[in-house]
Amino acid sequence: MSDLVSDDRANASSASAAGPSTRATARASAPRVARAWLGLAGLVGIVAIWWLGIALFTTTGSLASQFSPAAALHALPDLIRDEQLGRHIAASLRRIAVGLAWAIALGVPLGFLIGRVRWLDKALTPSLQFLRMVSPLSWMPIAVMSLGVGDPAVYFLLAFAALWPLVMSTSAGVTHIDRRWVQLGESLAATRWEMLWHVYVPGIAAHVLTGVRLAIGILWIVLVPAEMLGVNAGLGYLILDTRDRLAYSELTAVILVIGVLGFALDWAARFVYRRFSGATQDD
Numbered sequence: 001m002s003d004l005v006s007d008d009r010a011n012a013s014s015a016s017a018a019g020p021s022t023r024a025t026a027r028a029s030a031p032r033v034a035r036a037w038l039g040l041a042g043l044v045g046i047v048a049i050w051w052l053g054i055a056l057f058t059t060t061g062s063l064a065s066q067f068s069p070a071a072a073l074h075a076l077p078d079l080i081r082d083e084q085l086g087r088h089i090a091a092s093l094r095r096i097a098v099g100l101a102w103a104i105a106l107g108v109p110l111g112f113l114i115g116r117v118r119w120l121d122k123a124l125t126p127s128l129q130f131l132r133m134v135s136p137l138s139w140m141p142i143a144v145m146s147l148g149v150g151d152p153a154v155y156f157l158l159a160f161a162a163l164w165p166l167v168m169s170t171s172a173g174v175t176h177i178d179r180r181w182v183q184l185g186e187s188l189a190a191t192r193w194e195m196l197w198h199v200y201v202p203g204i205a206a207h208v209l210t211g212v213r214l215a216i217g218i219l220w221i222v223l224v225p226a227e228m229l230g231v232n233a234g235l236g237y238l239i240l241d242t243r244d245r246l247a248y249s250e251l252t253a254v255i256l257v258i259g260v261l262g263f264a265l266d267w268a269a270r271f272v273y274r275r276f277s278g279a280t281q282d283d
Contacts, residue, residue: 099158107166115174149230162215173207
C-alpha cells in the first residue's frame with residue numbers, strides 16, 4: 001500500500017512539473033505564431049494592393065496589365081517548362097556561392113588581422129572605408145576589360161561586394177572578445193594555434209555569421225545587374241531576355257522568383273545564426 005501511495009505522489013509531482021513547462025513552451029511559441037500570421041497578413045495585403053492598382057489603373061489587354069500578379073502566376077508554369085527556370089536559378093546560386101566563398105576566404109583573415117594588429121588597423125582603415133563606399137557596379141567596365149565577359153567578371157563583382165561586411169564584422173568580433181579569455185589562454189601556455197581555435201574562432205563566429213548574412217543580402221542585389229555582363233544563363237540574364245522579347249508577364253514572374261529566393265537565402269542565414277547562438281548560450 002505504501003508503494004502505491006509513493007507511486008501516486010511521484011506521478012502527481014511529475015505531472016505538476018510537466019504542466020508549467022508545457023505552458024511555458026506554449027507561451028514562448030505564441031509570439032512566433034503571432035508574428036508568422038502578421039507576416040502572412042502583410043504579404044496578402046501587399047498582393048491585394050498590387051492587384052487592385054493594376055485593376056484600377058490599367059485596361060484589359062494593355063501592356064501595363066501584364067505586370068499583374070495573375071499574369072505573373074499564369075506565366076510562371078510556362079517559364080519553368082520552356083525557359084528551364086531551374087537552370088537559370090542554379091547558375092545564379094552557383095555564382096552567389098563562388099562569390100561568397102571568395103569573400104569569406106579573403107575577408108575573414110583580413111578582418112582578423114585588422115582587429116588584432118592595431119597599426120595595421122590604422123594603416124588600412126582609411127583605404128578600406130574608401131573602397132567600401134564605391135559601388136560594386138562601378139567596377140563593371142574595369143572587370144570586363146580585365147577579365148572579359150562571362151563568369152570571371154561576375155565572380156569578381158560579387159566577391160568585391162561581399163568582402164566589406166565580412167571584413168567589418170570579423171574585425172568587430174575580434175575587438176569585442178573578452179580579454180579574460182585571452183589572458184586565460186596565455187596563462188595556460190596555449191600555443192598560437194590553440195588560441196586561434198579555442199579562443200578567437202568561437203569568439204568571432206557569431207560576428208562572422210552576421211557578416212555572412214549581410215553579404216548575402218548585398219550579393220543578391222548585385223547579382224542581377226552583374227549577370228548582364230555577357231553570360232547566357234542566370235536570373236539577371238533572364239530579366240534581359242524577357243525584356244527584349246516584351247514578355248512582361250514572364251519578367252514579373254522572374255522578379256517574384258528573385259524575391260522568393262532572396263527571402264529563402266536570408267531565412268537560411270538567420271536560421272544558422274540562431275542555431276549557433278543557441279548552442280553557444282547552452283554551452
